[in-house]
Structures are given as structure tokens and as C-alpha cells.
Amino acid sequence: GESVGLHLPTLSVQEGDNSIINCAYSNSASDYFIWYKQESGKGPQFIIDIRSNMDKRQGQRVTVLLNKTVKHLSLQIAATQPGDSAVYFCAEIGSGGGADGLTFGKGTHLIIQP
């Protein structure tokens, strides 16, 4: 989910388990959604995207689900590995395209326990 200020929501999972990271968005006109992963000391890295005319998209070990009715997005990571530890952001682009930049959520810190 989302949070305010310094207190990023944290999700701690055991290595090998599946994890689900949630994101709520507010703009019903958003047409395109992206998940980014940010490791410590690095910039955000593109993981997977989904258009508003889809409700599910799968990548390698990751699945994004989109529920437009409740304006909710989730990222599922299967069989988590230590390298999955990072902050995950959802981002949205409005129907006008990317001219106004991405609108990012606050992020969720995923911690993989050995």
C-alpha cells in the first residue's frame, strides 16, 4: 500500500515465498501503469507495465494485476530471491501520454528473509 513521510510500508517475506505488493491510484483517467524496482544506491529500474485495457500481465516471476473498479494495482513476485530486496514503486501515466511525467506512489520496501 501507500504511506506518507519516512514510514514506507515494509513487506517482509521468506526467501522462496511469493510476495504481493499493492498500490492504490487516484486518477481514473490513468491509461498506463508501470512498476519500478529501486535498489539501494541505484535509480528505479523498469520491471513490468500494463495498459488500462488489460487486467493482468505476466513477466518472468512477476505478475501485475489491475483492478480499475477500485483503482488498485498489485505486483506479485513468485519464489522471491535475495536480489528482490528493494523498494517497489507503482507509477501511472495519464491518458494524455507521458508529457506530464510519471506520478509515483510512495513505494513499498520489500525485505527478503533468508
Next chain:
Amino acid sequence: KAGVTQTPRYLIKTRGQQVTLSCSPISGHRSVSWYQQTPGQGLQFLFEYFSETQRNKGNFPGRFSGRQFSNSRSEMNVSTLELGDSALYLCASSYGSGSQLAKNIQYFGAGTRLSVL
């Protein structure tokens, strides 16, 4: 293909000074966007440049400015630095074609960490 390159990686400045940050986009990308990232506010959009023109601007004071060169490289400038400007400044590039949303996927550099003392 080389990724987005930002220089310098780290900067320490004092209040009142000005600073210039540089970004080289991925080859072929014409859009460059700048973001400020802080623990308190998260990732915030500063501005976007496309074909040497500022295409959009976030809600930041006029002390924050930028430009883009004909080779798509971009610089951002912050004048009269304040303590609150301490942040990670991220640059992202994309093809920037508004009508083809997949071409708007932004690829980020590692950022410039600015500390204002």
C-alpha cells in the same frame, strides 16, 4: 546500448550556492525528465524536456531550471541552494512519443546525491 548517465554522482554544496547536474540519455531517446527524491516526499517530478523544449513542469520554485541540447543531453540547475534541496536527483529518458504509451517508459540513471550544508 549504454544506459542513462548522470554526473556527478555526489555533490556537497553550501546554502546560497548554485549547482548544475548533467544527464546523458539513452541513445535515440529524445525525452529527458528530472525528478527529486527525498525520504519525506518520495519521487517528485521536476520537468521534462523534449527536442530542446520544456514540455512540462512540476510544482517546484523557479530556482530549479533546466535545458536540453541538440544531442538530447540535459542539464538542470538549482540556484540559491537551500538545506531542503538536499536530495537524490534522478534523470530519466524515454522516446517520449505521447501517443504511443509504451514508448514513454522511462529509464532512470543512478542519480546525483546532492547534500546542502
